[in-house]
Amino acid sequence: MANAEIVGRMPEQTADRKPAKASQRSISAPWFARGRILLLQLLLIGSFLLLWEVAIRAEWIKVYLYGQPTGIWRELVKGFTTGTLLNDTWVTAKESILGFLIGSTAGSAAGLLLWLSPTAAAVLRPLLIALNGLPKIALAPLIVVWFGVGIESKIAVAAIITFIVAMITSYAGTQEIDGDYLKMLKALGASRMQMFRMVIVPGSLPWIASAFRLNIGFAMIGAVVGEYISADQGLGYQIYYAGTLYNLNAVWGGILALMLLAVLLDSAVGWVERRMKWR
Known part of the structure; x- marks a missing residue:
């Protein structure tokens, strides 16, 4: 048994x-x-x-034209041991992150709010097209004059560039919402503000998330360009100064630091995106 x-x-x-x-x-x-x-x-x-x-x-x-991997490694070690590389990386990261947060948040909100006023959207449409086609870097000299040579001007450059991208992308997202949802809510007596809150904002979140991912690179471009024009620290300043001395190993070292910073910031945004409830 x-x-x-x-x-x-x-x-x-x-x-x-x-x-x-x-x-x-x-x-x-x-x-x-x-x-x-x-x-x-x-x-x-x-x-x-x-x-x-x-x-x-x-x-x-020729080494003086292309640099050398072992020379780049020596420059990285030198910058790390003296602390200049970490300090420059932190300065550029701070400028990029603050500009990214300010520009992306404000731009996304502005793009969504345009949906509430079709008249305002129609009036601003030519301006949006012009701003979208304008090389944003051309605004950098004006911003440096307005905000000075400190960190504020670099943050402003990054914020303005990311603002335009986020605004245009989020507004485009509102135009891609399925009209059947809006017709259904309108038939049920929903106000325009209720449709905005219940359909437009949730439906535009994927577009906003895409704009945030794009704006990582644009924010870093703004910060580095601002450092090129006027700065005494930051990775952009380090690259520009090394270039004037034809120290290509140091130039490559700064570029590698920028690439690593971009990967880290993109990973952080991706981590937040994966945990958003809209998914």
């Missing part, structure tokens, strides 16, 4: 074990795929740097 019970339980136990193994494989598979992609990325970067170093040492290309 005991043997019969054991035999009777065996299929159930086997059936219970198989899904567990399958679930374990399904859980570990994404980690394996991500690890493989990371490995391939590292191999690609390492191969490029190795080929670059070999080309310099073999004198296929």
Whole structure:
């Protein structure tokens, strides 16, 4: 009788074990795929740097024109040990983040509010088109004159650039809302403000999220351009100053720091986006 019970339980136990193994494989598979992609990325970067170093040492290309990976590494170590690299990175990060938050938030709100007044949207449409086509960097000298040479002017440049992008994108999002939702609410007696709150704002959130991702790069462009024009610290100033001395290794070091900063800021925005309730 005991043997019969054991035999009777065996299929159930086997059936219970198989899904567990399958679930374990399904859980570990994404980690394996991500690890493989990371490995391939590292191999690609390492191969490029190795080929670059070999080309310099073999004198296929000139070091004073392209720099050298080992020289770039020495500049990074020097900047890190002296603290100048961390300080410049922090200054540019602060300018970019503040400009990004101010411009993206205000621009998104302005774009959404345009939906409430079709007349205002029609009046401002030519101005929006002109601002969208205008190279935003052309405004940098004016902003430096208005706000001075301190950190305020760099934040203002980044904020204005991101404001325009966020405003145009969020307003475009309001125009893509399915009209059937609005007709249904209107038939139920909803006011325009209620339709704005219940449909327009939630429906435009994917567009706003996309604008936020784009504005990471635009905010950094604004901050760096402001540092190019007038500054005594920041990664933009470091790159510009090193370029005037033809120190290309230091230029590449600043560029790499900017790239790392961009990746970190984009990852932070992506982390917030993944946790937004609208998804």
